[in-house]
Each structure stands twice: as structure tokens, then as C-alpha cells.
Amino acid sequence: MTGNQKHSSQLILLHERDNVLACRRKIRQGETLSIDGTTICAGGDIGVGHKLARVDLVPGDVVLKYGVPIGSITQSTRIGEHVHTHNMKSDYIAITTRQSTGEDAPTP
Amino acid sequence: MIGYIRSDGRKGIRNVIVVTYLVECAHHVARRIVDVSADMDVHLIGFPGCYPNEYSLRIMKNLCVHPNVGGVLIVSLGCEGFNRAGLQAAVAATGRPVDTLVIQERGGTAATIAAGVKAVSAMKESIAKTPRAPIGLEDLVIATVCGGSDGTSGLTANPAVGKCFDRLVSLGSTCIFEETGELIGCEQIMAERAVTPELGEAITACVAKAANYYTIMGYGSFAPGNADGGLTTQEEKSMGAYAKSGDSPISGVIKPGDHPPSSGLYLLDVVPDGEPRFGFPNINDNAEIAELIACGAHITLFTTGRGSVVGSAISPVIKVCANPETYQRMPDDMDIDAGRILNGDATLDQVGGEIFEKVIAVASGQRSVSESLGHQEFILTYKSFEPVGPACLPVRARRA
Numbered sequence: 466m467t468g469n470q471k472h473s474s475q476l477i478l479l480h481e482r483d484n485v486l487a488c489r490r491k492i493r494q495g496e497t498l499s500i501d502g503t504t505i506c507a508g509g510d511i512g513v514g515h516k517l518a519r520v521d522l523v524p525g526d527v528v529l530k531y532g533v534p535i536g537s538i539t540q541s542t543r544i545g546e547h548v549h550t551h552n553m554k555s556d557y558i559a560i561t562t563r564q565s566t567g568e569d570a571p572t573p
Numbered sequence: 574m575i576g577y578i579r580s581d582g583r584k585g586i587r588n589v590i591v592v593t594y595l596v597e598c599a600h601h602v603a604r605r606i607v608d609v610s611a612d613m614d615v616h617l618i619g620f621p622g623c624y625p626n627e628y629s630l631r632i633m634k635n636l637c638v639h640p641n642v643g644g645v646l647i648v649s650l651g652c653e654g655f656n657r658a659g660l661q662a663a664v665a666a667t668g669r670p671v672d673t674l675v676i677q678e679r680g681g682t683a684a685t686i687a688a689g690v691k692a693v694s695a696m697k698e699s700i701a702k703t704p705r706a707p708i709g710l711e712d713l714v715i716a717t718v719c720g721g722s723d724g725t726s727g728l729t730a731n732p733a734v735g736k737c738f739d740r741l742v743s744l745g746s747t748c749i750f751e752e753t754g755e756l757i758g759c760e761q762i763m764a765e766r767a768v769t770p771e772l773g774e775a776i777t778a779c780v781a782k783a784a785n786y787y788t789i790m791g792y793g794s795f796a797p798g799n800a801d802g803g804l805t806t807q808e809e810k811s812m813g814a815y816a817k818s819g820d821s822p823i824s825g826v827i828k829p830g831d832h833p834p835s836s837g838l839y840l841l842d843v844v845p846d847g848e849p850r851f852g853f854p855n856i857n858d859n860a861e862i863a864e865l866i867a868c869g870a871h872i873t874l875f876t877t878g879r880g881s882v883v884g885s886a887i888s889p890v891i892k893v894c895a896n897p898e899t900y901q902r903m904p905d906d907m908d909i910d911a912g913r914i915l916n917g918d919a920t921l922d923q924v925g926g927e928i929f930e931k932v933i934a935v936a937s938g939q940r941s942v943s944e945s946l947g948h949q950e951f952i953l954t955y956k957s958f959e960p961v962g963p964a965c966l967p968v969r970a971r972r973a
Binding site for chain 2: 535553
């Protein structure tokens with residue numbers, strides 16, 4: 466795990482090339498976050514192990530985590546926003562979610 | 574570590590009796606024999622189908638002569654397609670005590686249960702005399718699997734297991750990682766770690782086979798809980814899962830039931846060959862664990878973020894919890910708390926060291942948490958495989 470002083474302690478940058486950060490613990494709506502020196506206010510709760518955008522992202526952008534591609538962006542996403550199934554997709558094979566099996570997703 | 578010496582030269586860390594049913598119709602009788610025997614070292618395994626299948630016979634034979642197994646009781650209804658004489662002969666050839674009870678010939682349910690309990694009791698006396706001798710890390714086959722993964726798995730538990738694997742491989746153990754369907758997206762970086770370029774091509778090919786197979790099935794190896802826990806795509810889950818393999822060179826690719834020919838790190842290709850015939854490659858985590866044990870695994874390191882509780886028949890499962898919130902909710906189901914890495918309370922190297930020490934303790938006879946709780950899950954289903962090609966096992970090819 467790469468420690469990085471440029472981000473709040475609740476965030477981890479796994480690789481210098483990455484455009485997403487992972488959450489070390491649950492982030493609450495309204496919490497102040499620092500990303501590469503930019504201060505932002507969390508727009509919603511984001512669970513431990515989830516990802517948020519390190520930079521502004523637009524549809525078609527390849528998402529990099531661990532320094533490698535893990536999918537691509539489907540909806541415009543601002544710095545600090547949650548990156549997940551609502552704005553990102555696989556470039557290999559579609560996944561199973563509770564919505565796709567007809568079940569309601571639990572709140573994060 | 575003191576192990577049980579088997580006639581084929583392998584050494585076990587447990588001395589269990591397995592009671593195996595050969596069709597679902599014999600399941601109840603076999604389960605009652607195990608329940609009435611009321612001994613943590615009498616385990617239930619079995620195969621549900623009535624149609625014969627080469628793969629399931631091979632896996633069942635390998636499980637029954639696994640070094641952790643001291644004796645075998647086969648429970649048959651009588652009319653099923655399973656090659657019960659072949660199974661009995663394979664076990665007998667190793668010198669292990671083995672009995673077969675055929676329910677239709679034994680007078681039905683109650684009589685067979687009574688005969689089975691008696692047979693298990695006699696077998697316990699007989700295997701108590703199994704010779705014992707010191708064993709070393711070079712005698713151990715250690716496997717890893719992940720289940721109930723989430724966004725923390727690839728940050729804590731999986732790379733910590735990778736650290737443990739690196740240490741085990743450097744000390745002469747054999748390590749196996751698997752689920753090519755959960756390595757989709759990692760094929761190029763994985764191929765670069767192969768000990769020969771031809772093996773690298775074989776690795777790429779078996780991941781491509783997995784991607785094709787899962788695409789035809791319409792689902793990747795991805796459950797709704799994975800997404801709840803922050804994993805968004807198959808390739809993201811793959812990168813996290815891949816970290817379990819550590820950094821050692823990859824010595825070969827094996828298929829279910831193959832024994833690695835030397836120490837080192839091996840990839841188990843679990844996806845069937847040919848067109849999909851029998852459904853999903855592995856319908857749950859225990860299907861993978863059973864295959865790893867059939868490859869000789871003495872212990873399985875099971876990483877979980879969401880919180881799996883399973884263990885296994887035959888070989889102990891060590892549970893490594895990735896997520897600190899999950900650990901708080903269910904600490905009594907976990908052997909190792911890897912989520913401390915996220916809080917900054919431990920490093921990857923420290924947790925890797927704890928897993929290594931736990932492997933030594935469990936190999937020395939200490940019960941893992943799932944073992945103590947009585948978890949002995951088991952499942953075996955239909956599959957079909959071609960043997961691995963010569964490029965998959967460079968060590969064996971060099972010896973030949």
C-alpha cells in the first residue's frame with residue numbers, strides 16, 4: 466500500500482497512475498476530504514473499501530486502480546464523487562448486482 | 574510439526590475418517606453415520622449425481638487418499654452410476670482401512686446406519702496406530718481462495734496472504750492459487766511471472782478460456798455482495814484476488830486433481846474444457862476448496878471481506894478477515910484480523926507473518942476457528958477436463 470501525504474488519511478492511493486482512491490474507513494456525507502491538495506466536501510456516504518474519483522472523469526475514461534485498468538466511466542464524475550456501478554462498467558464482462566437480480570440494493 | 578505418514582510417502586496433518594455417499598439417495602444414511610459417531614474427526618463428503626463422470630470419480634479418489642485421511646467408509650444406495658468398486662480399490666491400494674456399505678443389500682436405512690457406526694468405530698481403533706514422524710514446510714501444500722470479497726480484500730487480506738505465500742515458497746512449500754475466472758484482466762502481468770514463455774502462453778490461454786466460458790454462462794464470477802462491498806467490475810475483483818498469489822515465479826498450471834510435481838507456486842485452472850456442459854465452473858466457494866484439497870492441499874487460506882463462515886471437510890480452513898467492520902461484527906469466525914492494516918494498526922508484512930505462524934500452528938494440530946466450530950462443508954459436482962499440456966508443467970517436462 467502506498468502511503469501518500471497529499472490525501473486525507475481516510476483515503477489510500479494504491480498506485481501513482483491511479484485516478485481513483487480507496488476508502489480506509491466509511492466516509493460520511495459532509496465530511497471534508499483533501500485530494501492532491503484540493504479540499505472537497507463528501508456529497509454522500511461512501512463505504513470502507515469503496516472508491517472515489519481522484520480527478521474529474523468523463524464517459525469513456527479508463528479507471529485505473531493498482532496502476533491497471535479496472536473498467537471505464539459511463540457518467541460524468543467530479544473529483545471526490547463515489548465511483549461505482551452507477552457511473553462505471555467492466556470492459557470484460559457484466560457483473561451481477563442486487564438490481565440486476567430484481568432485489569433492492571442495501572444502503573451503503 | 575508431527576505428521577501422519579502415508580504409504581505413498583506423503584504426510585498428513587490430520588487423521589480423519591471420511592464417510593462418503595455416492596449418490597444423493599445415500600446422503601441421509603451417510604450423514605446419520607457421521608452424526609451418531611459424534612467425532613470431530615469423522616467427516617461427511619459425497620457426490621449427489623446418479624450419472625457417472627470421470628472428473629468426479631477422480632476427485633473423489635484423490636480426496637479419499639488425501640494425506641489427511643486415515644480411513645474411508647463408502648455408502649452406496651446400490652443402483653447409482655458411480656464406480657464404487659473403482660473407488661474402493663483405489664483406497665485399498667494405499668493400505669488404508671476402507672469399507673463399502675450398500676443400503677439395498679444391508680437391509681435399508683436403520684441397518685446400514687448401525688453397520689456404518691460400527692465400521693467407523695473399528696476404523697478409529699485401526700487408524701490410531703498410523704505411524705507419525707516430524708514433517709517440514711517442504712511437506713506442506715497450502716492453498717488459497719477468496720470468498721465474500723469486497724473492496725477491502727485486495728487492500729489487506731489478499732496481499733497479506735501473498736506475503737505468506739512468498740515466505741512459504743522460499744522455504745520449500747508448495748502453494749496453489751486458483752479461479753481463473755477471478756483472474757480475468759490479470760493475464761498479462763501473470764504471464765510475465767511464468768518460469769518459461771510457453772507457460773506464460775498457457776496462463777493467458779486458460780484465462781481466455783475462463784472469460785469465454787463465463788461470457789457464455791451470462792455471469793462473471795461476481796456476486797451481488799461484492800458490489801455492495803465496493804467492487805465495481807470483474808477486473809477490479811480480479812486485481813484484488815490476484816494479490817493472494819504474492820510475487821513468486823509461477824511454476825506451473827494444474828487442473829483439479831493434479832498434484833503439483835515440485836515445490837513452488839501453481840495456478841489451478843478450475844474452468845472446464847470444451848463447450849459449457851454442466852453449468853457454472855464452481856457453484857460456490859466450497860467447490861473450489863474441494864478441488865484444491867484434491868490437488869493435495871493440507872490447509873486452505875480463505876480471505877473474506879463480507880464475512881464467509883465456511884470451513885471444509887478433510888483439510889482445515891484458516892479464515893483471514895479483510896474488512897475491519899466485518900471483523901467487529903463476527904470476530905469468532907475469523908482466525909486473522911487483516912483489517913488492522915487499514916486502520917494503520919499493522920503492516921502487510923506483520924499480518925503476512927501472523928498468517929504464516931497460524932499455518933505452522935494448524936499444521937501442528939491446533940484447530941482453526943472454522944474447524945473448532947464444526948464447519949465441514951463439502952460439495953462436488955459434474956465437470957469435464959482435458960489433461961494439461963506439456964507447457965503447463967516445465968518441471969515435469971524437464972524431468973521427462
